[in-house]
Amino acid sequence: MIQIDGNRLNASLQELARIGATPGGGVTRLTLSDEDKAARDLLARWMTAAGLEVRIDDFGNMSGIRPGTEDAPPVYLGSHIDTVVRGGRYDGALGVMGGLEVIRTLNDHNVQTRLPVSIVNWTNEEGVRFEPATLCSGAIAGAFTRDYVYGIRDRHGYVFREELERIGYLGDESNRPLPASAYLELHIEQGPVLEAAGKPVGVVGGIVGIIWSEVVVTGQSDHAGPSPMPLRKDALMAASTMIASIEKLALDRDDVAVATVGRIRVEPDTINTIPGKAVFSVDFRHPDGETIEALSTDLNRLGESIGRARGVDITVERIWTSTPTPFDPTVVDAIRIACQRLDLPYEEFWSGAGHDAKHLADLVPSGMIFVRSEAGVSHAEIEHSTSEDITAGGNVLLHTALQLAG
Amino acid sequence: MIQIDGNRLNASLQELARIGATPGGGVTRLTLSDEDKAARDLLARWMTAAGLEVRIDDFGNMSGIRPGTEDAPPVYLGSHIDTVVRGGRYDGALGVMGGLEVIRTLNDHNVQTRLPVSIVNWTNEEGVRFEPATLCSGAIAGAFTRDYVYGIRDRHGYVFREELERIGYLGDESNRPLPASAYLELHIEQGPVLEAAGKPVGVVGGIVGIIWSEVVVTGQSDHAGPSPMPLRKDALMAASTMIASIEKLALDRDDVAVATVGRIRVEPDTINTIPGKAVFSVDFRHPDGETIEALSTDLNRLGESIGRARGVDITVERIWTSTPTPFDPTVVDAIRIACQRLDLPYEEFWSGAGHDAKHLADLVPSGMIFVRSEAGVSHAEIEHSTSEDITAGGNVLLHTALQLAG
Numbered sequence: 019m020i021q022i023d024g025n026r027l028n029a030s031l032q033e034l035a036r037i038g039a040t041p042g043g044g045v046t047r048l049t050l051s052d053e054d055k056a057a058r059d060l061l062a063r064w065m066t067a068a069g070l071e072v073r074i075d076d077f078g079n080m081s082g083i084r085p086g087t088e089d090a091p092p093v094y095l096g097s098h099i100d101t102v103v104r105g106g107r108y109d110g111a112l113g114v115m116g117g118l119e120v121i122r123t124l125n126d127h128n129v130q131t132r133l134p135v136s137i138v139n140w141t142n143e144e145g146v147r148f149e150p151a152t153l154c155s156g157a158i159a160g161a162f163t164r165d166y167v168y169g170i171r172d173r174h175g176y177v178f179r180e181e182l183e184r185i186g187y188l189g190d191e192s193n194r195p196l197p198a199s200a201y202l203e204l205h206i207e208q209g210p211v212l213e214a215a216g217k218p219v220g221v222v223g224g225i226v227g228i229i230w231s232e233v234v235v236t237g238q239s240d241h242a243g244p245s246p247m248p249l250r251k252d253a254l255m256a257a258s259t260m261i262a263s264i265e266k267l268a269l270d271r272d273d274v275a276v277a278t279v280g281r282i283r284v285e286p287d288t289i290n291t292i293p294g295k296a297v298f299s300v301d302f303r304h305p306d307g308e309t310i311e312a313l314s315t316d317l318n319r320l321g322e323s324i325g326r327a328r329g330v331d332i333t334v335e336r337i338w339t340s341t342p343t344p345f346d347p348t349v350v351d352a353i354r355i356a357c358q359r360l361d362l363p364y365e366e367f368w369s370g371a372g373h374d375a376k377h378l379a380d381l382v383p384s385g386m387i388f389v390r391s392e393a394g395v396s397h398a399e400i401e402h403s404t405s406e407d408i409t410a411g412g413n414v415l416l417h418t419a420l421q422l423a424g
Numbered sequence: 425m426i427q428i429d430g431n432r433l434n435a436s437l438q439e440l441a442r443i444g445a446t447p448g449g450g451v452t453r454l455t456l457s458d459e460d461k462a463a464r465d466l467l468a469r470w471m472t473a474a475g476l477e478v479r480i481d482d483f484g485n486m487s488g489i490r491p492g493t494e495d496a497p498p499v500y501l502g503s504h505i506d507t508v509v510r511g512g513r514y515d516g517a518l519g520v521m522g523g524l525e526v527i528r529t530l531n532d533h534n535v536q537t538r539l540p541v542s543i544v545n546w547t548n549e550e551g552v553r554f555e556p557a558t559l560c561s562g563a564i565a566g567a568f569t570r571d572y573v574y575g576i577r578d579r580h581g582y583v584f585r586e587e588l589e590r591i592g593y594l595g596d597e598s599n600r601p602l603p604a605s606a607y608l609e610l611h612i613e614q615g616p617v618l619e620a621a622g623k624p625v626g627v628v629g630g631i632v633g634i635i636w637s638e639v640v641v642t643g644q645s646d647h648a649g650p651s652p653m654p655l656r657k658d659a660l661m662a663a664s665t666m667i668a669s670i671e672k673l674a675l676d677r678d679d680v681a682v683a684t685v686g687r688i689r690v691e692p693d694t695i696n697t698i699p700g701k702a703v704f705s706v707d708f709r710h711p712d713g714e715t716i717e718a719l720s721t722d723l724n725r726l727g728e729s730i731g732r733a734r735g736v737d738i739t740v741e742r743i744w745t746s747t748p749t750p751f752d753p754t755v756v757d758a759i760r761i762a763c764q765r766l767d768l769p770y771e772e773f774w775s776g777a778g779h780d781a782k783h784l785a786d787l788v789p790s791g792m793i794f795v796r797s798e799a800g801v802s803h804a805e806i807e808h809s810t811s812e813d814i815t816a817g818g819n820v821l822l823h824t825a826l827q828l829a830g
Binding site: 207208209210211214226228230240241242243244245246247248249252254255257258259261262265268269273274275276277278279280281282283284287288289290291292293299301303369370371372394395396397 | 614636647648653655660661664665671695697698707775801802
């Protein structure tokens with residue numbers, strides 16, 4: 019059975035990681051920086067060497083098509099090569115190098131596919147330099163207008179379009195990587211599920227829905243001394259009870275619901291004053307749209323009941339909703355079959371984080387393959403996946419692409 | 425039975441409140457400010473008019489002695505006339521104006537006491553401009569050296585001693601209000617107990633002990649998406665469970681134990697990241713020394729058990745201890761008898777906040793009388809006590825002083 023060259027894939031990943039390498043063993047390669055340009059130039063050289071014509075679109079998205087026997091929309095394989103500050107060597111890069119390795123393997127074996135196979139590098143997935151994240155896959159999918167994207171400034175005032183032009187990657191709308199027959203993204207898991215399950219690869223069912231809410235608890239600020247406990251309206255005590263219950267909402271719901279309170283502040287925030295106000299965020303995630311709405315309803319009820327019981331005012335305001343994105347069943351099934359053919363143990367679950375594939379799924383049949391992350395750590399210099407797992411992921415990508423491209 | 429002139433006491437309070445009056449109906453009269461000087465000058469004029477020679481000590485503490493038939497240490501009646509920023513008209517001022525009213529009443533009725541009766545205005549009780557609070561009663565009691573007090577700077581760099589000299593209130597060590605036969609402090613309650621009990625005055629048993637601790641919870645920071653709930657080490661979820669249990673520690677202990685978590689922060693404090701670290705303060709207060717130590721031990725145990733159960737590291741560090749200060753039983757009994765003679769309903773409880781009387785109690789038999797605070801509010805412009813309650817408090821001060829001065 020045809021297989022990728024695992025050594026070549028791992029070597030390419032490590033060579034790419036030299037661009038923007040940090041002393042701590044990670045990578046800082048912010049979107050449209052000099053490091054991003056250097057990495058893009060290297061990718062372009064590799065693409066050309068693999069016989070691909072490098073196409074740059076009006077958002078700097080890079081793609082290259084390996085023709086099939088039919089003149090039809092390609093199967094795209096991709097991800098991104100920008101990173102966060104002091105990020106890792108694998109997040110994003112794996113999907114682009116994985117796609118390149120598939121092309122190289124098809125070349126090595128003179129494989130003729132029915133549909134064209136293409137690779138793609140999306141601009142500004144991380145959203146660290148230019149907010150928001152998954153910007154240019156989103157722009158392709160119509161989530162953001164071109165004027166909006168072009169006008170975004172980083173925190174030093176540099177403008178997206180000018181920076182895109184500066185590094186020489188402002189291309190043409192006609193080069194957008196569309197239409198497509200399918201989109202496949204190989205990515206590190208960025209979570210602990212595969213490690214806990216002891217399996218190298220994951221078949222991703224979709225990208226979870228997210229609801230963000232802000233909770234404001236208004237009680238009565240007072241001196242920490244003279245108020246007996248039963249006469250207090252302590253905003254933080256009410257908030258803490260509510261936060262502990264929010265954890266229970268997720269735990270009691272099922273195995274995949276998650277709830278995070280990432281931000282909290284109290285007023286006046288002094289050691290000897292009962293907090294009169296507490297404000298915190300709630301992030302609920304779940305694959306099922308109805309379930310995540312039910313969690314949100316539970317949160318409202320929790321606020322009402324704790325507010326009533328404690329004589330404090332609790333408001334819950336929803337500030338952002340992202341509906342669940344199930345991946346295309348045909349694509350998911352192709353990934354599953356690829357794992358089985360390769361005799362690789364796999365776990366099926368949904369991605370808790372967003373990816374470029376979320377936007378692509380709005381346009382074309384899409385799917386994702388996860389590779390085990392050591393300790394589930396990502397966005398950190400110590401981010402790591404073994405070369406064996408990377409090779410396994412590359413082979414799943416190859417055999418999924420072969421099924422979809424015919 | 426001899427009574428104070430309630431109208432005069434209330435009028436003096438309101439006249440004093442004009443100095444540093446705020447648009448919101450309160451007072452800003454920071455220690456050693458021009459407003460403090462103007463208020464001191466007014467007090468000095470009133471003292472002189474009441475036949476008292478104004479004595480200024482080396483900390484600016486002002487006192488004036490009304491001689492008794494014996495040349496013995498006086499019974500001191502006092503408090504402070506400095507305020508917080510946008511504070512109220514009663515906190516502190518009531519004790520000084522109450523003492524002045526007692527002197528005026530004794531004069532009006534030509535009362536000859538056996539012991540001298542003196543009033544005192546302590547410098548820098550609030551500790552807002554120059555930290556810490558109860559600075560110059562503490563200096564008298566040996567809690568702070570003179571060099572330490574003199575060198576304290578406010579946040580603009582102004583030095584205590586220079587400011588004391590600037591406003592003309594740097595006096596002589598020989599004028600310290602010592603020795604004393606007793607110390608009495610009339611003060612607003614600054615809490616809701618008397619209002620809840622429907623009583624105008626309180627007999628204060630002492631000043632509660634306080635233990636401050638800092639709790640640090642160290643878990644694992646991670647993306648809010650990909651980590652299933654059971655695999656998380658969420659520092660804030662652990663902290664919230666602990667804070668809710670801290671409230672229960674106080675509630676379960678008895679009616680007077682109080683626990684406050686006034687400060688909290690998490691890291692990295694972003695909406696879509698599981699907090700890896702949570703740091704919060706704990707303030708326990710109780711009249712009984714052994715009980716407050718037991719609460720502190722309970723806090724340590726709570727940290728250990730929650731840390732173990734959740735796989736996070738929890739450290740509890742004690743950062744400050746103030747032992748309980750019971751007031752002198754003879755003085756407390758005299759206050760109780762005064763209330764009974766005046767047929768005033770009273771409540772007996774401990775002060776949850778510190779006062780100058782805490783330092784004085786280390787030196788001389790001391791006691792405090794509380795006056796009902798509307799809604800328990802203090803350190804705020806809306807701080808209020810009714811003129812009837814103020815008059816009641818002034819009469820309790822008079823009749824306690826009469827018992828102690830013979």
